[in-house]
Every structure is written in structure tokens, then in C-alpha cells.
Amino acid sequence: MDNSGSLRGAGRYAPTPSGDLHLGNLRTALLAWLFARTSGRAFLMRIEDLDRARDAGSAEQQLADLSAIGIDWVGEAMRQSAQAEAHAAAIERLRASGLVYECTCTRREIQAAPSAPHGAPGAYPGTCRELSDAERRAARQRIAPRHPALRLRAPEEYLRGGVAFHDRVLGERRGDVDDLVLQRGDGTVAYNLAVVVDDAASGVDQVVRGDDLAPSTPRQVMLQRLLGLPTPEYAHVPLVLGPTGARLAKRDGAVTLRDLSASGIGPEDVLALLARSVGLARSGERPSASALLERFDPAVLSSAPWTFSPDALESDG
Numbered sequence: 001m002d003n004s005g006s007l008r009g010a011g012r013y014a015p016t017p018s019g020d021l022h023l024g025n026l027r028t029a030l031l032a033w034l035f036a037r038t039s040g041r042a043f044l045m046r047i048e049d050l051d052r053a054r055d056a057g058s059a060e061q062q063l064a065d066l067s068a069i070g071i072d073w074v075g076e077a078m079r080q081s082a083q084a085e086a087h088a089a090a091i092e093r094l095r096a097s098g099l100v101y102e103c104t105c106t107r108r109e110i111q112a113a114p115s116a117p118h119g120a121p122g123a124y125p126g127t128c129r130e131l132s133d134a135e136r137r138a139a140r141q142r143i144a145p146r147h148p149a150l151r152l153r154a155p156e157e158y159l160r161g162g163v164a165f166h167d168r169v170l171g172e173r174r175g176d177v178d179d180l181v182l183q184r185g186d187g188t189v190a191y192n193l194a195v196v197v198d199d200a201a202s203g204v205d206q207v208v209r210g211d212d213l214a215p216s217t218p219r220q221v222m223l224q225r226l227l228g229l230p231t232p233e234y235a236h237v238p239l240v241l242g243p244t245g246a247r248l249a250k251r252d253g254a255v256t257l258r259d260l261s262a263s264g265i266g267p268e269d270v271l272a273l274l275a276r277s278v279g280l281a282r283s284g285e286r287p288s289a290s291a292l293l294e295r296f297d298p299a300v301l302s303s304a305p306w307t308f309s310p311d312a313l314e315s316d317g
Contacts, residue, residue: 009205011036014046017059020256023308024240024248026069027274031237032208033071034296044202045077050188065257068267070289083198087189090197090227091150091182099226102148103128104139123178150183163218168235169303175218192219200229211236238305248308277306
């Protein structure tokens with residue numbers, strides 16, 4: 001792991017251990033590493049393992065794959081599940097400010113309810129927001145033994161005006177917010193809260209991730225403001241598409257490092273392909289990850305998705 005250099009702040013990559021990383025995941029990780037390292041930041045690794053239903057025990061393989069293509073990081077990879085006390089403390093801070101309430105709605109009930117005033121399509125309609133104490137007790141009894149979820153009571157100015165943020169790839173953005181879930185009924189802390197708390201606790205001031213996560217950013221910026229936490233610099237990078245034009249997935253064939261290795265395509269070949277996909281290498285080149293640091297310029301990174309074809313590896317082998 002690299003601990004050298006004059007560092008200011010940190011960037012990070014934070015995979016969910018739901019299986020082997022595919023080329024799209026590896027490309028996003030590479031870009032996050034390049035953004036951080038070329039700006040003098042430390043680069044950190046976090047395993048987002050809160051959702052046990054998605055934990056396939058693949059964290060160690062993911063870290064090995066990232067290392068194989070030349071990505072390094074400072075210290076040990078943090079486990080999000082080890083931050084339970086910090087997550088609970090953040091919820092209590094919001095509760096003390098009157099910004100937390102219980103919600104007993106099912107997904108079906110939320111979908112069937114009329115939209116809230118000023119709410120975006122699909123936003124939580126506020127069904128449980130203004131219940132009396134007696135109504136909340138009755139609602140708890142109705143869903144027992146299931147427990148209520150905890151929701152944020154989003155301030156009215158955010159519900160009406162949304163939240164704006166600047167993105168280094170997408171530019172100026174604004175998005176609607178709602179009374180988002182902070183903790184599920186099974187006790188699992190929601191992603192939006194956990195990621196905000198964990199980034200601040202780790203000194204992360206640059207977040208580079210796939211642009212499919214851009215719609216969640218206004219919610220996270222709102223939480224940062226309500227918790228008195230700094231807002232990082234954001235860069236949402238384009239996704240990788242498969243041959244059919246849909247988002248790349250393992251159904252598209254050999255798209256993980258392990259599968260490609262079985263076909264005789266090594267980590268150096270994969271890194272070269274990823275470098276070409278972001279305009280950092282020519283056909284036939286095999287630059288190292290460290291060499292890419294000399295070539296990377298975030299200002300010229302395209303916001304268009306890259307379409308992967310197996311022919312791209314075969315034609316350059």
C-alpha cells in the first residue's frame with residue numbers, strides 16, 4: 001500500500017461484497033484511484049457490507065482483483081459493518097433535532113399512496129410523518145412483530161426546492177429529496193446515512209462513483225448539512241454498457257478478472273483495455289497503473305458511457 005506523498009483529504013472506492021467485480025466496477029475503481037492520486041489525496045478502500053442479503057463473502061477476492069490491476073490504497077480496507085456506533089450516533093443526533101420519525105408503511109402501501117405535495121414521482125408521500133402518539137402505537141401493533149423503520153423528517157425548504165450540487169463530470173445538478181429511510185425495520189442502517197457518516201469519519205473529501213448513483217447525491221448532501229458534516233467533491237463517471245446496450249453485467253459472459261484469466265487474458269490486458277476506454281492508452285500499449293497517473297486529466301474525461309465488446313480484448317491481444 002502506498003503511504004507516500006503530500007496528501008490532502010482522501011478519495012475512496014467502496015464495493016459491496018456481492019460477487020466478483022466486473023469490468024465496469026474495475027473501471028470505476030481505476031477512475032476513483034486516478035482522481036484521488038492525481039489530486040494529491042490518499043486513496044482508501046471500504047467494504048460496504050451492511051446489507052447481509054447481498055454479502056456473498058467476496059470482499060477478499062475483490063481486493064485481490066483491484067490490487068492485480070495496480071490499484072493501491074492506504075491502510076486496511078474498512079468494513080462498514082464495524083461502524084455501527086457511529087451510524088447510531090448520527091441517527092440520535094438527528095432525532096434530538098426532531099428530524100426522525102417511525103414509519104410502518106410497506107412498499108406496496110407507499111406505491112399505492114397519492115404523491116405528497118411538491119414530491120417527485122416515487123417519493124415517500126409522508127403517510128407516517130404527522131401521526132399522533134396514539135396512532136403510532138396502533139401502527140406498531142399492526143405490524144408486530146416487525147419493527148418500524150426510521151425516516152428523516154426532511155426540512156420543508158429541501159422538500160420544496162430540492163438540493164443542488166456541483167459534479168466534476170456532470171456539471172451543476174439539482175435533485176428532489178424526500179423523507180428517506182435512515183434505518184430499516186430489521187435494524188439495518190440505510191445506505192444514504194451510512195455512506196455520509198463513513199466518508200466524513202474517514203476524511204473522504206472526494207467521491208468518485210458511477211453516474212447511476214448521481215440521483216442519490218442530493219439526499220446525501222441534505223444529510224451532510226443536517227449533521228454538520230462537510231460535503232465532498234463529487235465526480236460521477238459513466239457506466240460501462242454490455243454488447244446489447246444495457247448496463248454491463250455478468251450475464252454478458254467473461255467480464256470478471258477471474259473469468260478473463262481463465263481465457264488467457266491477464267490483469268495487464270484488462271488494465272490496458274480500461275486505459276483505452278478512458279483515452280489513456282493506444283491500441284497495443286500495456287501501460288502500468290502508475291504510468292496512467294502521468295496521463296490522466298479529469299477535465300477531458302467523457303461523460304458518455306463506454307460499450308464493452310469481447311472483440312476489444314481479442315483484437316488487441
